[in-house]
Amino acid sequence: MTSPTTSPDVPPCPAGAAARPLPQRAHEAAPIAPEAPAPPARRALRGDIEGLRAIAVLLVVLSHAGVTSLAGGFVGVDVFFVISGYVITAGLLREAARTGTVSLRTFYARRAVRLIPAAAPVLVAVLVGAWLLTPLRAVQTAWDVIASSVYLINLRLAQTGTDYFAAGEPPSPVQHFWSLAVEEQFYLLWPLLLLLLLRRSRRDATDGLPRRRILTWVAVIAVASLALSVWLSARHLAWAYFGSPTRVWELAAGALLATATVRMPTRARLPLAVAGLGAIAAAALAFDERTVFPGYAALLPVAGTVAVIAAGAGGSAGLTDRLLGSAPARLLGKLSYSWYLWHWPALVFGAALLGRAPHLVESLGFVTVALGLAAASHHWLENPVRHRPTLRHSPRRGLALGGSLSAATAAVAVLATLITPTVAGRTSADDPTELVAEAPSPQRRLTQLLAASAARPVVPANLTPPLVTALENKPTFYRDGCHELDDPARNARKCRYGAPDGARTVVLLGDSHAGHWFPALNTIAVERGWRLIVFVRNECSAASVTVFGFSDRRLLPECTRWRKGALEQIRKLAPDLIVTSSIGSSTTAADGGPDNDQVWVRGWLASLEKIKAKGARVAYINTTPHLREDLLPCLAANLDNAAPCQRSQAEAVPLPDRRRAVAGALAAAGASVIEPTPWLCTKATCPALVGNTLVYRDNTHLTTHYSTLLTPMLAARLDKIMKARTQPVQAHGV
Known part of the structure; x- marks a missing residue:
C-alpha cells in the first residue's frame, strides 16, 4: 500500500506558504493563546513543521523505493495527516478569532488553488504513461484518474482492495492520491462543523472562540474514528486503510492540538521533541507490510507527530528545532507535496520501462528524477499560481480554476477509457x-x-x-x-x-x-x-x-x-x-x-x-x-x-x-x-x-x-x- 500526504494550509497566506497533502506548508503561526503574549515574529514561520514534512516525505519515498530498513515508511502519511489537521485548524481558528466567522468559499478556493494546479499535470502524465507503458491497465488507470480528480480514489482502492483477484495486480500509478482524497473529504465537512459551533456556541471572553466546545466535539470524533479504525482493521483491512472514517482521528489529533493552544515548558520541549521523533522513527523501522495498520499501530506515529508539533509551539525546542528548521529540511518540506505527487508514477512507470522490478539504485534514480520534476513544478507552476493576486483575492476565480482543471482532467480520462490501446500479436494460431x-x-x-x-x-x-x-x-x-x-x-x-x-x-x-x-x-x-x-x-x-x-x-x-x-x-x-x-x-x-x-x-x-x-x-x-x-x-x-x-x-x-x-x-x-x-x-x-x-x-x-x-x-x-x-x-x- 502506498501512503499519503499532508495538506496545504488555510490561513491567509503569507508569501511562502507551503505545500499541502503530503507536503504541506512549512511556515505556520502557532495558535494564539489568550493568556500568553504573542510569540516573537520569527516563530510565525514554523520551520520545525516544514522539516517534519521533509521527514514524512522521505519516509514515504524511501519506503516505496525499496529501502528495506524503512518498510514502515508508510507512516509518513500519518505524519502528514496530523500536520494537516494542525495547520488547517490553526488557520481556521485564527480567521475565526479575527473575523468572528469562517469563510467557506475562501477556504475551499485556497485549497483548490493550492492543490489542483500541481496535481492535474501529474494525472495527465499518468494517462500518457499508462497508454505507452502499461497498455493492459490503461482503461483501469483512466478510471483511477477520474476518481483521483474528484478525490474519491480512496473509496475505489478500498473496493478493489477487497477483491482477491485484484490483490496480485500491479499498483495503480495514482494509488498515492488516496491520502489527498481522505484529507479533502475531511475538510469538506470540518469547516462546516466549525462554523456551526462558532454560530451556536457561547464565545469565550478571551478570543471569542468556543474552544472547550470545539475540543469536546473534536475529541468525540477522534475517539469514535479510532475505535472504528481498530475494529475495522481486524476485519476489513482495505477499508480501514483507505477509508476516511478510520483516518479522521489522525487529522483530528492535529486539530485538537491546534485548538488546545498548548504551551510546553521550556525544559520539556527538547525531550518531548526527541521522544516524538523517536516514536516516528520506531514506527518506520519496526512496521512492515505484515503490520495490521492503521488500528492501534497508528497511535505510535500519530502520537510522535503530536509531540514534535507541541514541543515547537510557542518557543524553540532547541537542537531538534534547529535541525528541522534547517535550510535543507525546509526546502525539502516545501517540495514535499510535489515530490509526493510525482514519486509514485516515476516508480511505477520506471519498472514498466525496465520490464522488471527495479533494483534499489534504480528506484532511487527514479525518485530523484521525480524530485527534479517536483522542483520544476514548485518553481514554475505552484508558486506562480498560488501567489497570483487575481486568485488570492478572488475566491470565485480560485474555485473556477480548480473546478475547470479537475473537470478537464476527468474529461481527458473519460476519453482515455473510450480509446484503448491495442495489445495483440501479428499472426494467428490454431485453437x-x-x-x-x-x-x-x-x-x-x-x-x-x-x-x-x-x-x-x-x-x-x-x-x-x-x-x-x-x-x-x-x-x-x-x-x-x-x-x-x-x-x-x-x-x-x-x-x-x-x-x-x-x-x-x-x-x-x-x-x-x-x-x-x-x-x-x-x-x-x-x-x-x-x-x-x-x-x-x-x-x-x-x-x-x-x-x-x-x-x-x-x-x-x-x-x-x-x-x-x-x-x-x-x-x-x-x-x-x-x-x-x-x-x-x-x-x-x-x-x-x-x-x-x-x-x-x-x-x-x-x-x-x-x-x-x-x-x-x-x-x-x-x-x-x-x-x-x-x-x-x-x-x-x-x-x-x-x-x-x-x-x-x-x-x-x-x-x-x-x-x-x-x-x-x-x-x-x-x-x-x-x-x-x-x-x-x-x-x-x-x-x-x-x-x-x-x-x-x-x-x-x-x-x-x-x-x-x-x-x-x-x-x-x-x-x-x-x-x-x-x-x-x-x-x-x-
Missing part, C-alpha cells in the same frame, strides 16, 4: 481445444502442443482470452455470486450447475484454485448427467487450517466458519464425488507457525475424514504451477517472443516438498490425487500460451478457456474414480 478433444490420445496431443508452445512462444493475434480482458476471465459461478456467500446452505440451494436433475451429485469444494477447475468440471457434469454443486470461497482452503489472507493481510476466521458450514452441508447432500483443490501449498497457515508442512497435512486429513464420513469419493487436484507475477504485462511487452514469460517446471511448481507431503498423506487416506503439472508443463518448461489459448488469467489461476481445454484429461480421471470402489489410490506424477 488447441478441438485438437485435444478430437485426438485419440488427448494427453499425448496436449503434450505435443505444450512442447511446441514452449519452443516457439508467440502471442497470437487471436489469443483467447485477449490480454486486455484476461483479468476478467472468471468462471460462471463468480457472476452468480456463489464465491461470496457467507452461508453455505445458500450455496447448496443456489449454486447448482451441470445437470440440475442428475442422479449423481458432485461437489466442488475449496478456494479460488478449486474454482478454476469449474469450467472443465461443469462440462463433464453436463455430459455425464451429474448435478454439480459449488462450495468455493476465495482464500478459504478446504483444509482445516486457519489461513492468513493474501489480499487482506490478516487471519481469516471467517474461512474457518465457512468451511465448517460447507462440510455440514456436504454431509447432508451425501454426494457421490467431491472434487477439491487449494493454493494451500503457498498460503501461510496460522496454526503451528508460518509455512509448516505438517500443519497442512493434518488440516487436509482432518477435512478428508469429515467429507468421507458418508462414503463419498474424494478427488484432490494438486496445486497448479505458478508463473511470474507480472505474467500479463510480460506477454504484452514480448508479443513476438514470450520466452521470458515462461518458467521452468522446477521454478514453477510451488513448495514441492509440501505438495508431495499433502498428496501422499491424502492418497494413503483414501483420496484420489490428481497431479495437473503434465497438463500445464513439459518436463522442462511451463508455457504461458498453448496455441491461441492463454493458460493463466494471472500467474496462478487458469483461464476458463484453458480449464475447458483440460476437460478430456480430467474426465478420464474422474470416470475412473467414480467407477472404482472406495480404496486408497496412489498419486501419480507428483
Whole structure:
C-alpha cells in the first residue's frame, strides 16, 4: 500500500506558504493563546513543521523505493495527516478569532488553488504513461484518474482492495492520491462543523472562540474514528486503510492540538521533541507490510507527530528545532507535496520501462528524477499560481480554476477509457481445444502442443482470452455470486450447475484454485448427467487450517466458519464425488507457525475424514504451477517472443516438498490425487500460451478457456474414480 500526504494550509497566506497533502506548508503561526503574549515574529514561520514534512516525505519515498530498513515508511502519511489537521485548524481558528466567522468559499478556493494546479499535470502524465507503458491497465488507470480528480480514489482502492483477484495486480500509478482524497473529504465537512459551533456556541471572553466546545466535539470524533479504525482493521483491512472514517482521528489529533493552544515548558520541549521523533522513527523501522495498520499501530506515529508539533509551539525546542528548521529540511518540506505527487508514477512507470522490478539504485534514480520534476513544478507552476493576486483575492476565480482543471482532467480520462490501446500479436494460431478433444490420445496431443508452445512462444493475434480482458476471465459461478456467500446452505440451494436433475451429485469444494477447475468440471457434469454443486470461497482452503489472507493481510476466521458450514452441508447432500483443490501449498497457515508442512497435512486429513464420513469419493487436484507475477504485462511487452514469460517446471511448481507431503498423506487416506503439472508443463518448461489459448488469467489461476481445454484429461480421471470402489489410490506424477 502506498501512503499519503499532508495538506496545504488555510490561513491567509503569507508569501511562502507551503505545500499541502503530503507536503504541506512549512511556515505556520502557532495558535494564539489568550493568556500568553504573542510569540516573537520569527516563530510565525514554523520551520520545525516544514522539516517534519521533509521527514514524512522521505519516509514515504524511501519506503516505496525499496529501502528495506524503512518498510514502515508508510507512516509518513500519518505524519502528514496530523500536520494537516494542525495547520488547517490553526488557520481556521485564527480567521475565526479575527473575523468572528469562517469563510467557506475562501477556504475551499485556497485549497483548490493550492492543490489542483500541481496535481492535474501529474494525472495527465499518468494517462500518457499508462497508454505507452502499461497498455493492459490503461482503461483501469483512466478510471483511477477520474476518481483521483474528484478525490474519491480512496473509496475505489478500498473496493478493489477487497477483491482477491485484484490483490496480485500491479499498483495503480495514482494509488498515492488516496491520502489527498481522505484529507479533502475531511475538510469538506470540518469547516462546516466549525462554523456551526462558532454560530451556536457561547464565545469565550478571551478570543471569542468556543474552544472547550470545539475540543469536546473534536475529541468525540477522534475517539469514535479510532475505535472504528481498530475494529475495522481486524476485519476489513482495505477499508480501514483507505477509508476516511478510520483516518479522521489522525487529522483530528492535529486539530485538537491546534485548538488546545498548548504551551510546553521550556525544559520539556527538547525531550518531548526527541521522544516524538523517536516514536516516528520506531514506527518506520519496526512496521512492515505484515503490520495490521492503521488500528492501534497508528497511535505510535500519530502520537510522535503530536509531540514534535507541541514541543515547537510557542518557543524553540532547541537542537531538534534547529535541525528541522534547517535550510535543507525546509526546502525539502516545501517540495514535499510535489515530490509526493510525482514519486509514485516515476516508480511505477520506471519498472514498466525496465520490464522488471527495479533494483534499489534504480528506484532511487527514479525518485530523484521525480524530485527534479517536483522542483520544476514548485518553481514554475505552484508558486506562480498560488501567489497570483487575481486568485488570492478572488475566491470565485480560485474555485473556477480548480473546478475547470479537475473537470478537464476527468474529461481527458473519460476519453482515455473510450480509446484503448491495442495489445495483440501479428499472426494467428490454431485453437488447441478441438485438437485435444478430437485426438485419440488427448494427453499425448496436449503434450505435443505444450512442447511446441514452449519452443516457439508467440502471442497470437487471436489469443483467447485477449490480454486486455484476461483479468476478467472468471468462471460462471463468480457472476452468480456463489464465491461470496457467507452461508453455505445458500450455496447448496443456489449454486447448482451441470445437470440440475442428475442422479449423481458432485461437489466442488475449496478456494479460488478449486474454482478454476469449474469450467472443465461443469462440462463433464453436463455430459455425464451429474448435478454439480459449488462450495468455493476465495482464500478459504478446504483444509482445516486457519489461513492468513493474501489480499487482506490478516487471519481469516471467517474461512474457518465457512468451511465448517460447507462440510455440514456436504454431509447432508451425501454426494457421490467431491472434487477439491487449494493454493494451500503457498498460503501461510496460522496454526503451528508460518509455512509448516505438517500443519497442512493434518488440516487436509482432518477435512478428508469429515467429507468421507458418508462414503463419498474424494478427488484432490494438486496445486497448479505458478508463473511470474507480472505474467500479463510480460506477454504484452514480448508479443513476438514470450520466452521470458515462461518458467521452468522446477521454478514453477510451488513448495514441492509440501505438495508431495499433502498428496501422499491424502492418497494413503483414501483420496484420489490428481497431479495437473503434465497438463500445464513439459518436463522442462511451463508455457504461458498453448496455441491461441492463454493458460493463466494471472500467474496462478487458469483461464476458463484453458480449464475447458483440460476437460478430456480430467474426465478420464474422474470416470475412473467414480467407477472404482472406495480404496486408497496412489498419486501419480507428483
